Amino acid sequence: MSAAPMYGYGYEEGRRAEVAALREVVAAMPGRTHLWPAGRPRVLLAGIGASHAALASPLYALRAAGLDVARTDCSDHPVAIGDVELVVALSQSGRSRETADLVTRFRAAGVDTLAVTNADTGPLREAAGAALTLGGFPDSRVSTVGFVVTYAALGMLADEAATGRIDDGWRRLPDLIEEAVSANDAVLADFAAGALASGSVDVVASAAQQTTAEAAALLLREGPLVPATAYGTRSYLHGPMDSAGADTAHLVIGDARELALARQLLEKPTAVLTVTDGTGVVPSGAVSVTVPTGLTGPQRALVEVCVLQALVSHTAAARGNPVDEIAFTREDTKIAALAEL
Template structure:
């Protein structure tokens, strides 16, 4: 659910590219399925807190012996419904699950390399170093973009493949942290109608290197601010005052790229909240049933 569900989009994208059947299922959708329904041969169950009731109940219905669980707290209730735990470390995280999201992507990378599903990526062991460099390198542009994001009336976030996961998670963080109406769209879906609501006051954040690069052309002169994060050397309309280009190292692939993409988005969020009259940790609407109380842990 939530950020954990968004991370799964990157997982299934890379599995599909490697030729494996994979689907990212929302736990609440599994709960609507017929009794005994088994949509896969193997399952990766993801819940950073280990206490999401929908995820736990969905996992309970899946085939025993085939459930790998990724959680920051694998000793929580999720322990009852998984067969192999992969713990993230039990670290303290932000309310919008920033460290947990990147750690989950890294866990996917290590898991799929370990079982031989994906070839070894020399950048995976360097992820801590790469993230440290990204935090420093992207800080100035994140600060510049943050004022646009904070002042936006609404925000669209666009991407494809693993970058669709980045789009989904960026949109969620902005809605949760900045309280700005935000939507996430797969690149080609965005072209089929959703972009019709874009107007002056909208900020569009795009992750990608191909069709994504032509999207700003029809938006910039309408007063729309567009941020493109890409490995592409040549970006149409670069230099337009409403276009910000953020360049990624072209060697970043696999799970490393969405990790770096979301680190940039997290930096933007951290800077944008400084323009708001409320703290990022303060949620308005509390839901009593999205987490099993810690007091009930055995």
């Protein structure tokens, strides 16, 4: 069993610290994006848990730009196969067993490997051929700071790979996050006290915002212990939505098609919270929060995750399940050294 990790922050402390950490990372990133070499026809994005969720929206943006990119949770690659030319591995702690193991195998097979991690030292950095480390910011057990900084770094690397430059929106993002969290907090508190005080949650998002759905569902499970499941909108339409009812609330994240889904769900006795950029018409009966317009998909997803972190806080209070309380002692998930593989 690996030693239990030590955390520098509780969840609420982490939420208060994450925007300042984001400012530091955004300021430091120019000049570091060369670590993702240009011209790679086949890239594999690798991560597990919250890091796997963080890969989803950058993956969509890279594919939309015409790049050949895939995503893995590391456990589905028992050997280094395929025509992969670069593995970009994300891990907040730098100690995820599956991620370090995958990077070790691909590097041994001659594939270039890049680790993106909050940790300055650790097994993943040792395993990878190159590493982008972000300063070892203190984090919380249910990740706040670590998720934000590693996700932002990956998003800016993806900008460079897709367009040759970091999008200017990242510099504005810390201020936009603070504004969006403050503006939506009261609505989220009311929704948590009512619809999320019991039962389960389906979290549904457009493909471009899939990071939001996966990260929010994981936060709700790890924090207030809510049975929560993430779906892409199109997959949700093909059957999973049919069980909608009073025992399952819905978070619906996106724009026109997601608002249409919200209207459909409200035909049943269920609670719906929409997360949009405010340009569409929210159906009567839905609760709504908004995020800024004019952002790239990955930038918008980070704002959405930070806004929904507040929903996690309020849901924990409504259910009486403290976010920082540990449900299980993790076995065999984090490693101290590569020798443990």
